[in-house]
Amino acid sequence: MDDPVHRIKQLTDELQRVKAKANADWQEARLKERQGEDHIYWLKVDIRKLKQDVRDSDSFSRKCDRAKDKMVLRVRELELRLGEDHLRGSVKPCQLSDMAIKWKDLYQGVEIERDCLKKKNEELERSCTSYWTKICQMAREKRDSNGGLYRSSASEVVTDVLTERFDSEELVCRREAQLELALGRVDVLAARVRELEGKCFGLGRGQGELVAVRQVREEEEVKGMVSSLPREGWFDRLVSANVRLESELKEVKGTLSKWKEERDRLVLARDKLALELKEVKGKVSGLEADLGSLMVIKDKWFVKCRSLEQEAEVGHDKYSRLEEERDGLILVRNKLALELEESEIRRVAQFRLTSGRVSVFAGRARELEGIISNLRADSPADAPGHADADLGQLLAEVVGMLGEAEVGTRDLGVREVELREKLNELASLGERVLERVGRDSDHPIWVSSNYFVEDSVLEEILGGLGLEPRDPGQRPSLDAFATRENARFGRYWTRSSSGRFGRGAFGKNWGKEDLLWVNAPFEHLPEVVWKLGRDRARAVVVVPEWEGEEWLGKLRGMAVREYRVPRDRLVFCGRDRVPLPQRDWDTLAFLVGEPRVGGGGTVREEVRSVRVGLG
Structure with a gap:
């Protein structure tokens, strides 16, 4: 179609x-x-x-x-x-x-x-x-x-x-x-x-x-x-003038006949033009009918787009709430991790103390066993009851101390097990949150908070998308998701704040920039795609090829050109320009948005203005 x-x-x-x-x-x-x-x-x-x-x-x-x-x-x-x-x-x-x-x-x-x-x-x-x-x-x-x-x-x-x-x-x-x-x-x-x-x-x-x-x-x-x-000459002149007038009258009659023929020709031409005009009017009426049906379809599409935008806004609100919940869970996880570390330190210290006590008790037990054996060997026959009572008392003391040590050890183990179970539960909950914001559980975990594209790969992506890397007019003018350490261009926005440039990237109007460089954290890709469509921005977007994701299909529908970087290339670098490990997926680069026309708007906006003028 x-x-x-x-x-x-x-x-x-x-x-x-x-x-x-x-x-x-x-x-x-x-x-x-x-x-x-x-x-x-x-x-x-x-x-x-x-x-x-x-x-x-x-x-x-x-x-x-x-x-x-x-x-x-x-x-x-x-x-x-x-x-x-x-x-x-x-x-x-x-x-x-x-x-x-x-x-x-x-x-x-x-x-x-x-x-x-x-x-x-x-x-x-x-x-x-x-x-x-x-x-x-x-x-x-x-x-x-x-x-x-x-x-x-x-x-x-x-x-x-x-x-x-x-x-x-x-x-x-x-x-x-x-x-x-x-x-x-x-x-x-x-x-x-x-x-x-x-x-x-x-x-x-x-x-x-x-x-x-x-x-x-x-x-x-x-x-x-x-x-x-001079009577005769004047009369002759009158006669000759009369003859000339008669000849000129004949010429006028001939001219009038020519005029009549030309008039008939023009009447035929006029009738022909009238028929052509009638045919053109019929075509125009047909085109207007087609245009009306297309306008109805276009209005339906606009209504559907508005409903999708409303759904996207609702999804964005849900995403914001989930992100807040995730941040709260991360804080709880960090707190529990600190508590676990402190409990581990206490357990180790108590275990060492208990181990020392046990070793002391074991030494005393061996010493007591030697004393008891000596007493049994040297004691008279009338004194066995007293020795057995002392030995039983000493053994009971040792058993009590060992029992105390064992009880302390069991409490530490139970606490450790409980803490580890809570940490595992928080980790699984974090995995589910990441799945809901746009990452498939089958894909490997990819840390996307602080990384950037390597220089040679950046030049390759721009050239593959049909842009001239050395032409300042065709290079991106702003890095939408960056920090002061990894910004690739003179101007940049961060995810949460932009320093002297004002609010964060999602609080800016992306449609005002000529060409953006968007290398966003992977958990924000659904929100990035929604933002590109709403602001009608023109940008170079770098994303992983995660088939099955809804945002990837929408991004392909918005893209003008597409370029694939195979997985055997080391695309991303971390701090100190150290390449990140090998990926299990290819990297895609999309050129999104239409170039600016003479009046500063896009082609879709020019079509919308023609529709308004016809209305």
Whole structure:
């Protein structure tokens, strides 16, 4: 079964990638929509400008109509006056017909120009209407697509149309100025005609030829003035501009058809992206479901870990109580050992005293036996009763003294036996206590209060665990269980107190150190494993390979790397760097804990932060 934490991390990364891709697609579609809206806005602005141009053209056409009407009235007035002069005989009919033809040509040219302008304005109006209709259609069809890709080409076309419109307007303004100049000249001609009429009335028939000559000159002058007007070139330019506008309109229509094709392509692409987004959403929902199930499993594991931590705390309390009981039993054992030693000394002294007494008594007994034998040999026959009484008294005294000595000896033996039984009972009780705190009774007794790892073996262990011994950043920074005599590094903690560094090793926070060296007493190994898991510490742990121990299995589950030192190597040294005797088990070294990441936490903590962000 895969690691749930690794699986959660993979699912979280995939979910983040899917969300990022969907967000990027949405941003791109939103940007295209905004560009299309900008494109439509600028086309509307161009249409408004074209409509304003049309209105300006209409106003100019109305001005031309008013000028034409004014000129027609003037021509009629002149025709009436000239008709009256003709009736009077002051003007010849040929001259009147020539002047009428020239003025009619001039008015017809103006009317033709006005009609051309009117047609052009109508075409512009139709173009504006078609532009507006197509823009509205594009706005409806391309609301969800990208219209901003064509803004530049459309703006260029509209700009060219407006440029031609401005050129035409400039020509119209120029032509209007020329027409006003012509009207002024016509007014001058009318004034001269009136002056001629006065002169004709003042002069007689004798002056008719002179008046005719002057009139011919004036007609030639008017003809030159009319011929100087650039009517034909301006009209040709308007026609060519109209042709260019028609060709550009065709180009605009072609561009609009291309836009439509591109729009259809974008609609298909959008539909495809929508399908892909739907599939991605389905995958995301599936991943979220898997992630939810994994989160449930993870929560169950956390609950189980908390229960195990509570059990470990209860076990730690029990262990502390057992350790206190063991210390009390050790004190009682030491007290009993002192009492036994004192009783042994007293027994030996009393035994020596009793032995001396017995030897004295034995000498006296032998002496008495000799005396009794002599008395029996030398005594008369009438005195045996007295000798036997003395001998019996002496023997009774000797027996009493020997009995006293024997009684004293028996009391000493009983006391010794009782003391030895109590010592054996305390020793067996100590064995049971050691078994409960983590040592199998099948393993040999190993004194672990004051020893350390030999230098060459230490370098071998660090290298075997993948650490560079000569690199200060990869060497342990602190010895967790040491004394001032056997500390291997610059800083150390002891089991009970740490000198100037504060409390003992179990009272410190092991997770704050970069890398610890843990060579703890073997009876404290269960507590060491529990402390490593609670503080999430990173450490090099040296332990015996005692198969079947619960703490060894937990330590292997926490370890990142493992290194074995065979039992034929002398690993540990005691005082004065004297190697300890050969062991019956191999020595294991574990690298526990994960290296620090960029933010100072472990990988498990980073996974926990991802879970909190998703929650």
